[in-house]
Amino acid sequence: MTQELTQTPTGFFGEFGGSYVPPVVQEALDQLAEAYDRYKDDPEFLAEYHHYLKDYSGRETPLYYAESLTQHLGGAKIYLKREDLNHLGAHKLNNVIGQILLAKRMGKKKVIAETGAGQHGVATAAAAAKFGMSCDIYMGALDVERQRLNVFRMEMLGATVHAVQEGERTLKEAVDAAFGAWIQGIEDTFYVLGSAVGPHPYPSMVKDFQKVISQEARRQILEKEGRLPDMVIACVGGGSNAIGAFAEFLPDSQVALVGVEAAGHGLQTDRHAATLTLGTVGVVDGMKTYALFNEDGSVMPVYSISPGLDYPGVGPEHAYLKDAGRAKYVPATDAEAVQALLLLTRLEGIIPAIESSHALAEVIKRAPQMSPDQIIIVNVSGRGDKDVAAIADYLQAHPELKL
Numbered sequence: 001m002t003q004e005l006t007q008t009p010t011g012f013f014g015e016f017g018g019s020y021v022p023p024v025v026q027e028a029l030d031q032l033a034e035a036y037d038r039y040k041d042d043p044e045f046l047a048e049y050h051h052y053l054k055d056y057s058g059r060e061t062p063l064y065y066a067e068s069l070t071q072h073l074g075g076a077k078i079y080l081k082r083e084d085l086n087h088l089g090a091h092k093l094n095n096v097i098g099q100i101l102l103a104k105r106m107g108k109k110k111v112i113a114e115t116g117a118g119q120h121g122v123a124t125a126a127a128a129a130k131f132g133m134s135c136d137i138y139m140g141a142l143d144v145e146r147q148r149l150n151v152f153r154m155e156m157l158g159a160t161v162h163a164v165q166e167g168e169r170t171l172k173e174a175v176d177a178a179f180g181a182w183i184q185g186i187e188d189t190f191y192v193l194g195s196a197v198g199p200h201p202y203p204s205m206v207k208d209f210q211k212v213i214s215q216e217a218r219r220q221i222l223e224k225e226g227r228l229p230d231m232v233i234a235c236v237g238g239g240s241n242a243i244g245a246f247a248e249f250l251p252d253s254q255v256a257l258v259g260v261e262a263a264g265h266g267l268q269t270d271r272h273a274a275t276l277t278l279g280t281v282g283v284v285d286g287m288k289t290y291a292l293f294n295e296d297g298s299v300m301p302v303y304s305i306s307p308g309l310d311y312p313g314v315g316p317e318h319a320y321l322k323d324a325g326r327a328k329y330v331p332a333t334d335a336e337a338v339q340a341l342l343l344l345t346r347l348e349g350i351i352p353a354i355e356s357s358h359a360l361a362e363v364i365k366r367a368p369q370m371s372p373d374q375i376i377i378v379n380v381s382g383r384g385d386k387d388v389a390a391i392a393d394y395l396q397a398h399p400e401l402k403l
C-alpha cells in the first residue's frame with residue numbers, strides 16, 4: 001500500500017487501530033463497516049452463524065480438565081479450551097464462517113484471502129466451497145513451496161492459489177497482494193481477513209466472531225467450578241484466538257490475561273516474532289500498533305517455528321491492553337514450545353498445534369507457582385497434526401530434546 005494514507009476517527013483502541021489505507025480501500029472498508037453494523041446484532045444473522053458453528057464446525061468445544069498435566073506440574077488446576085476440535089482443527093473457522101455469511105448478505109460472489117502457512121486459506125476455501133463462492137488465495141511463493149499439502153487442500157476445495165513472488169515471498173507480501181486484488185475487484189469481492197489485525201472494522205469484527213471461545217469458556221468454568229478462573233493464557237500471532245479467549249473476561253479484573261508471543265531462537269537473536277515485547281509503535285497493514293521495524297522504518301523479517309505466529313505486527317486491541325496493563329504479554333522460544341507440545345502429548349494424549357504450545361509453555365512456567373485451589377484456562381487454538389513433520393525435524397536437529 002504505497003498510495004496516500006487517510007485516517008478515520010473510528011475503530012481506535014486508545015491510540016491504536018484506526019485505518020491507514022489509500023482512499024479506494026477506505027471506500028470498501030466503509031461499505032464493510034456499514035454492512036457489519038447492520039448485521040452484527042441481527043437475530044437472523046446470528047442464528048445462522050451459530051447454526052454453522054454448531055452443526056458444521058462442531059461447537060461448542062469442550063473445556064477439559066487436564067488432570068494428568070495438573071498433577072505433573074503440581075500447582076494450579078489446568079483446563080484446556082479445546083479449539084483444536086473444531087472442523088479443520090483450529091479456531092480459524094469461527095471467524096471465516098462469520099465473514100462468509102456477511103459476504104453473502106452483502107451480495108458478494110467472490111472471496112479472497114491471504115494465508116501464511118495455509119491454515120486460514122484452507123478454512124476460507126472450505127467455507128467458500130460450502131457456500132458456493134469463488135475463492136482466490138494469496139500466498140507467498142516461499143510458503144507455497146513449504147506448505148504443499150495445504151496448497152493442494154485449497155485446490156481440492158476449489159480455490160485458486162496465487163504464489164506471490166515479491167519481496168521475502170511470505171505472509172507480508174501475500175497481504176499486500178490480497179489488498180491489491182481487493183482494489184481491482186472491489187464491487188464483487190469480499191476480503192476474508194484471517195486475524196484480528198488490519199484496518200477498522202476487521203479487528204473488532206474478528207474479535208466478535210472469535211469471542212464465542214470465551215463466551216463458552218466462561219459459562220463452562222462457572223458450571224464446573226462455580227467460579228471464574230484466576231488466569232487465561234493464549235498464544236498471540238495476529239491475536240485472534242487470544243482476543244477471542246480474553247473478550248468475555250475483560251471486565252473481570254480478578255482474571256489475569258496472558259498472551260504468549262513467539263521468541264523463536266531467543267530475544268537476543270534476530271530470529272523471533274516478539275512484537276509486543278520488543279516492538280515499537282507504528283503503522284503496519286493499515287493499522288497503528290506495535291510492530292517490529294528496522295531502523296529505516298521498514299518491517300523486520302520475523303521468525304518462529306510456528307507458521308501461525310511469525311507475523312511482525314499484532315492486533316491493535318492487544319497493543320492497547322498491554323499499555324493499559326489489563327493483559328500481560330510474554331515470550332516463549334521454539335525449544336520451550338516443542339517441549340510443551342511433547343509434554344501435553346505424553347500426559348494427555350493430545351497433540352496441540354505448535355502455536356498453541358507457546359501458550360502451554362507459559363502454563364508450565366506459571367502453574368507450579370500457583371496453589372491447587374487456583375485455576376488456569378489455556379486456549380488450545382489448534383491441533384498439531386500439521387506440525388508433526390516439523391517436530392520430527394526439530395528433534396533430529398536437537399537430540400537433547402528426544403521423545
Ligand SMILES: *Cc1c(COP(=O)(O)O)cnc(C)c1O
Pocket residue numbers: 090091092119194195196235236237238239240241242308309353355356381382383
Ligand atoms: C493461525 C493460528 C494461530 C495464530 O493466529 P491468531 O490470530 O493469533 O490466533 C494460532 N494458533 C493456530 C492453531 C493457528 O492456526
